[in-house]
Amino acid sequence: MANITETNRQILDFDYQIQAQDEAFPTLQILNNAGEVVDAEALKRSELTDEDLVAIMQRMILSRQLDIRSTKLAKQGRIGFFAPTAGQEASQMASSYAFKDEDWLFPGYRDIPEIVVKGWPIWKAILWSRGHAKGNEMTTEDGRPVNAWMPQIIIGAQYVEAAGTALGLKKRKQDAVAYAYTGDGGSSQGDFYEGINFASAYHANAVFFVQNNGYAISTPRKLQTAAQHLAAKGWAAGLPSMVVDGNDPLAMYLASKEARAWAAAGNGPVLIETITNRLEPHSTAGDDPLRYRKQEDIDAWWQKEPLIRMRNFMTEKGIWDEKQEQAYVDEVNTLIDEQIKIADAVEKQKISDFLKHTLEVPGQAMQEQIAHFESEGK
Numbered sequence: 001m002a003n004i005t006e007t008n009r010q011i012l013d014f015d016y017q018i019q020a021q022d023e024a025f026p027t028l029q030i031l032n033n034a035g036e037v038v039d040a041e042a043l044k045r046s047e048l049t050d051e052d053l054v055a056i057m058q059r060m061i062l063s064r065q066l067d068i069r070s071t072k073l074a075k076q077g078r079i080g081f082f083a084p085t086a087g088q089e090a091s092q093m094a095s096s097y098a099f100k101d102e103d104w105l106f107p108g109y110r111d112i113p114e115i116v117v118k119g120w121p122i123w124k125a126i127l128w129s130r131g132h133a134k135g136n137e138m139t140t141e142d143g144r145p146v147n148a149w150m151p152q153i154i155i156g157a158q159y160v161e162a163a164g165t166a167l168g169l170k171k172r173k174q175d176a177v178a179y180a181y182t183g184d185g186g187s188s189q190g191d192f193y194e195g196i197n198f199a200s201a202y203h204a205n206a207v208f209f210v211q212n213n214g215y216a217i218s219t220p221r222k223l224q225t226a227a228q229h230l231a232a233k234g235w236a237a238g239l240p241s242m243v244v245d246g247n248d249p250l251a252m253y254l255a256s257k258e259a260r261a262w263a264a265a266g267n268g269p270v271l272i273e274t275i276t277n278r279l280e281p282h283s284t285a286g287d288d289p290l291r292y293r294k295q296e297d298i299d300a301w302w303q304k305e306p307l308i309r310m311r312n313f314m315t316e317k318g319i320w321d322e323k324q325e326q327a328y329v330d331e332v333n334t335l336i337d338e339q340i341k342i343a344d345a346v347e348k349q350k351i352s353d354f355l356k357h358t359l360e361v362p363g364q365a366m367q368e369q370i371a372h373f374e375s376e377g378k
Helices: 006-011 014-023 040-046 050-075 089-096 112-116 122-130 157-171 190-201 232-236 249-264 295-302 306-317 322-345 351-356 364-375
Strands: 104-106 178-183 206-212 241-245 270-275
Touching: 006 014, 040 249, 050 089, 050 112, 050 122, 050 249, 050 306, 050 322, 089 112, 089 206, 089 249, 089 270, 089 306, 104 157, 112 122, 122 322, 157 178, 157 190, 157 206, 190 206, 190 232, 206 249, 232 241, 232 270, 241 249, 249 270, 249 306, 351 364
Parallel strands: 104 178, 178 206, 206 270, 241 270
Antiparallel strands: none
16 A cells, blocks of 8 residues: 555545544533533633622522513413523523623524523513514613624524624724524524624624534434534634533633633634533423423433532622522512513503514505405404
8 A cells, every 4th residue: 555644544534534533523621510620721711700799699580480480471461472491591591791892792592591691671572472563662661772683594594683682793993793592493593693694704793603502403412413412513614613611600700701801802703502402391382391301301401400510609708598599589570570560561462463463564455455444443
């Protein structure tokens, strides 16, 4: 056999290439499953104060209570579509803590909590789920704009939207980024690659999250793609990409903080794959997770969920206790009760309202339809 260099040998060694892909993406982690610090230097690099840690914990509790209450409302028929978030609190809430008010959020339908902490009232989130037009008003309680788009129903489409906004922020030389969330299933969509490729080609100010929660509805991650890591898809478009323990709030914050700084400085986008798990059904629309996964697997992931880690870490640190947590849970539930009442008091939409909201300037035929239904009080 002719002589061949070691470099060429590796290039032609396909087994080696697959192994190299796996080794290229170690998982960023600061807290282990028990809430113990495994990288003190990384924790120091995060520059998180005790006040920050409390704020992140409160965000995650808010998300968990929204999940619990929304699930109950859905079962009562009082809201429409709802995608549970239990298990993804660190992936969503600790990451979003690294962004600023002037940054633009592009959420998927499972990312309601991230919009709420940007100032979007819960009552509007309830109306969004009910299909009410006021649920698409991205403003605060006092009418100030919230830099977020309404939750995207089309899987992965928010990546394209984020890419365009990110380029606009770059052209305007703003110290701001667009950040978008999708799931592992979203990374199988064409919009996913188009979004990251466009943002990368123009070095746009964007941070993209792929929340690898194990399942795209009922399709397990291993059947969606043969890629060793979803983060590797970012390399295909030239993005710095990383894998993060998505159940570790501290690692999620640090990765997001560093990615935001990189993107805001004009260096281009970053892709973050978060390894987490969807502990509940894909949605409240009749999905039964036990048809495609085992209860033992779900139980095992419940033992690794982010609230346990953060609670153990903060309790050991002396800045959190059971009494403090219960007081905040009660505060959140009181807020949710109030927000439900506000949503229920909003006037229901009529047929004429739906027609009015279809086009900015209704055509003649639609104007006649509106007039007809209004004359009947509909």
